[in-house]
Amino acid sequence: MADILSKTNVFSSNFHHQNHKIRTWDSVSGENKSAHVSFKPFNVRSSSRSSFSNFSVRKVVAGRPNALKAAAGACNSKMSIGLKKAPGWWEKGLKTNMKEVEGPNDLVESLLNAGDQLVVVAFFSPGCGGCRALHPKICQLAEMNPDVQFLQVNYEEHKSMCYSLNVHVLPFFRFYRGAHGRLCSFSCTNATIKKFKDALAKHSPDRCSLGPTKGLEEKELAALAANKDLSFTYKQKTEQPMDVPGQEKILTASASVSNINSYPPLPLPRPLQSNTTSNAIKDTDNNTLITSGR
Structure with a gap:
C-alpha cells in the first residue's frame, strides 16, 4: 500500500494534463477494496x-x-595555525643565555639584575638582511660564552624605545657591566664580525666592580620616561651632599660663635669717686700717649 x-x-x-487510456486497479488491498x-x-x-x-x-x-x-x-x-607556529629566523638557534626583550621595563630590570655579569644588547630587525646573516654567528658566540648574557631587542616591535636610546643603525650592539654601566657600543655586519669578537674578548673576563649595578645611563632613563608611547616611569635620584673633611669643625665653630653673640651684654664700669683715682687715670693716659708718640 x-x-x-x-x-x-x-x-x-x-x-491531470494528459488524456490517454487509463487502466484502473479495482482491488488494491484486501482491507480497502474501494x-x-x-x-x-x-x-x-x-x-x-x-x-x-x-x-x-x-x-x-x-x-x-x-x-x-x-x-x-x-x-x-x-x-x-601553521603560520602562527612557524618561528622567525631570529627565534631559531637561540641558546639558554639569549633572551628577547619585551619592553623598556624588561630591559632595565635585566641590566640591573645582571650584577657583574657582562650583558650584550643586540638591536635587530626582521627585515634587515645584515641582521639575518649575522644571527647564526651571534648564536655560536653565545654558545661559546655561556657566562655572557645576550639581550635581543626587536626594532620593529620597539621602535619608540630604540629612538629614545638613540639607536638608528642596524645591526647595533651595546655592552654593559656592573657599576661601569655601558662599556662600548658599535655597529657591525657579517663582514666586520671581528669587531664584535674583539669587544667580547676584551670585556668577557671576570671582574668585580665596586658599587651598585648602573645599567642604562641617567639621560637614557629620563628619555624613556619622557616618551609618551612607553609605559615607563623613572624617578631621578636626588644628589646627596658629599662629606668634606673638616666640615664638622667649621659647623661647630660657627655654632659656638652664635652662642656667644646670644649672651646678654656685660655691665658698664662704675665711675670713680675719689681724686686720687682720677689723677692715676690721667697719668696712665699721658704714658700711653708718649709711647704712641715714640
Missing part, C-alpha cells in the same frame, strides 16, 4: 527516473556551497 501511494504522488500530475489508483503504464520508468534524478541533483547542488564553505574555513584555520 505504501508503494502504491508513493507512486500516486509521483504520477498524479501526468494524469480504493482506486490511476496511472499511465507506458511512462512509469521514464518519469520515475527523471523525477528521482532531479531530486537527487537538486539536493547535491543545494548542499554543495555549504560544504565548500566548511572546507574553506577548515583550510584557513589550518593555514593560520
Whole structure:
C-alpha cells in the first residue's frame, strides 16, 4: 500500500494534463477494496527516473556551497595555525643565555639584575638582511660564552624605545657591566664580525666592580620616561651632599660663635669717686700717649 501511494504522488500530475487510456486497479488491498489508483503504464520508468534524478541533483547542488564553505574555513584555520607556529629566523638557534626583550621595563630590570655579569644588547630587525646573516654567528658566540648574557631587542616591535636610546643603525650592539654601566657600543655586519669578537674578548673576563649595578645611563632613563608611547616611569635620584673633611669643625665653630653673640651684654664700669683715682687715670693716659708718640 505504501508503494502504491508513493507512486500516486509521483504520477498524479501526468494524469491531470494528459488524456490517454487509463487502466484502473479495482482491488488494491484486501482491507480497502474501494480504493482506486490511476496511472499511465507506458511512462512509469521514464518519469520515475527523471523525477528521482532531479531530486537527487537538486539536493547535491543545494548542499554543495555549504560544504565548500566548511572546507574553506577548515583550510584557513589550518593555514593560520601553521603560520602562527612557524618561528622567525631570529627565534631559531637561540641558546639558554639569549633572551628577547619585551619592553623598556624588561630591559632595565635585566641590566640591573645582571650584577657583574657582562650583558650584550643586540638591536635587530626582521627585515634587515645584515641582521639575518649575522644571527647564526651571534648564536655560536653565545654558545661559546655561556657566562655572557645576550639581550635581543626587536626594532620593529620597539621602535619608540630604540629612538629614545638613540639607536638608528642596524645591526647595533651595546655592552654593559656592573657599576661601569655601558662599556662600548658599535655597529657591525657579517663582514666586520671581528669587531664584535674583539669587544667580547676584551670585556668577557671576570671582574668585580665596586658599587651598585648602573645599567642604562641617567639621560637614557629620563628619555624613556619622557616618551609618551612607553609605559615607563623613572624617578631621578636626588644628589646627596658629599662629606668634606673638616666640615664638622667649621659647623661647630660657627655654632659656638652664635652662642656667644646670644649672651646678654656685660655691665658698664662704675665711675670713680675719689681724686686720687682720677689723677692715676690721667697719668696712665699721658704714658700711653708718649709711647704712641715714640
